[in-house]
Amino acid sequence: MVVRLSEQWPEVSPDRLLSECVPPPRFADVRFATYRPNPGEPTQSEALTVLQDRATHLAAPRRSPSFWSRFRASSPVAGKPGIYLDGGFGVGKTHLLASLWHEAAAPKMYCTFVELTNLVGALGLRTAVEKLSSYRLICIDEFELDDPGDTMLISRLLGQLFNAGVEIAATSNTLPDKLGEGRFQAIDFLREIQALAARFDVRRIDGPDYRHRGLPTAPDPWPDEKVEQEAAVRPNASCDHFVDLHRHLAELHPSKYGALLDGIETVAITDLRPLTDENIALRLVVLADRMYDRNLPLLAGGVPLDQLFSKDMLKGGFRKKYLRALSRLIALARAA
Incomplete structure (x- = not known):
């Protein structure tokens, strides 16, 4: 059964926040x-x-x-x-x-x-x-x-x-x-x-960037129908429309984004669109970090990932955050 992240409402206690302050799974064995x-x-x-x-x-x-x-x-x-x-x-x-x-x-x-x-x-x-x-x-x-x-x-x-x-x-x-x-x-x-x-x-x-040595560009996005079909056959996969997902993130405190991914092994997002709103973009950065921590492959439809953040964003005060997010999202998309 495919999970909709946009329908999940995790609760996170301060004790859980403190107990989870260890290296994420990607870096557990380094x-x-x-x-x-x-x-x-x-x-x-x-x-x-x-x-x-x-x-x-x-x-x-x-x-x-x-x-x-x-x-x-x-x-x-x-x-x-x-x-x-x-x-x-x-x-x-x-x-x-x-x-x-x-x-x-x-x-x-x-x-x-x-x-x-x-x-x-x-x-x-x-x-x-x-x-x-x-x-x-x-x-x-x-x-x-x-x-x-x-x-x-x-x-x-x-x-x-x-x-x-x-x-x-x-x-x-x-x-x-x-x-x-x-x-x-x-x-x-x-x-x-x-x-x-x-x-x-x-x-x-x-x-x-070791993740992109010889791989500087994002992979081609999949058709939305293929993203949904692939998510349906993968175990413990989530699948959300991009707009539904970023609207849901606006209603959750960023401290809950990690818990939002509990039990998820693959993240699928359809209809990715170029962003112009800084608030939405920064929430996506936090989600990308939590996905990367957990090494979750990304199935993505819509625009290529390297078109997710606008040119103005990539020149602004948060440019390094956006570039880091792109680096990580592209790595996760290649893993999928």
């Missing part, structure tokens, strides 16, 4: 030993070495916050409480981040930036700080600041966690002192961003 640096990109090997060194330290029992204050004072670069991997799409940042998490001592947490903001929203800042201050390591994938509210919230959260001795590892497609650039320019928020950036040891990772 390790440093399985990372293959591109020989032509030395920054990839350098990042691997840096993360392995930090993993050795994180595997040891946690020291007190006062110890790390003294350590960082004597070693201002190596002793920074955060490690920040900056780079383009498909260079292995998430692979390295998940490998670090696997090596670290518990308690530890792994989440995307969106999942972190959703968690803090569900728990409240004070409760989030109380629950997370005992953690050895918190890994944050796809770190980004989309609005001033997120800036203040995450700055306060991470500042208190750093002071409690928690170490933070993050990945992003944007340097930490450039977060929010092109979206908001208020000087007070710029100070918050720069103060946050100062807590991270930034490592750049260069290279082409």
Whole structure:
């Protein structure tokens, strides 16, 4: 029986949000030993070495916050409480981040930036700080600041966690002192961003997107009838009209998008259309991330995936989000 995602109304408790803060299935088995640096990109090997060194330290029992204050004072670069991997799409940042998490001592947490903001929203800042201050390591994938509210919230959260001795590892497609650039320019928020950036040891990772080496364009879309027929014979498949799906996403909090995919093994979408509404586009980005986390093949009809986001969107402040989503959706469509 084909499932309609647009007819599902999952409920997600704060406890479930916290318990699911582990690497997604796609990265459950990755390790440093399985990372293959591109020989032509030395920054990839350098990042691997840096993360392995930090993993050795994180595997040891946690020291007190006062110890790390003294350590960082004597070693201002190596002793920074955060490690920040900056780079383009498909260079292995998430692979390295998940490998670090696997090596670290518990308690530890792994989440995307969106999942972190959703968690803090569900728990409240004070409760989030109380629950997370005992953690050895918190890994944050796809770190980004989309609005001033997120800036203040995450700055306060991470500042208190750093002071409690928690170490933070993050990945992003944007340097930490450039977060929010092109979206908001208020000087007070710029100070918050720069103060946050100062807590991270930034490592750049260069290279082409491994998902599209030699495969730069989207596959041809299927006729809608073929999408529906294929979904009907695949086990645990969903199938939705694109308009029905994006309207439903508007009625769900993004923290529920992962639960929306519970039990789904293939996602089918008919009548994909070019987007011009930024709100719809950003919701699709979150859904694409949750699909990619779960390695769900995508059956797609309508316009080719590389025409999903308008040219203006791909030039705007959220362009990196859209490019990442395209990279992932195209990979999932090829998997189907």
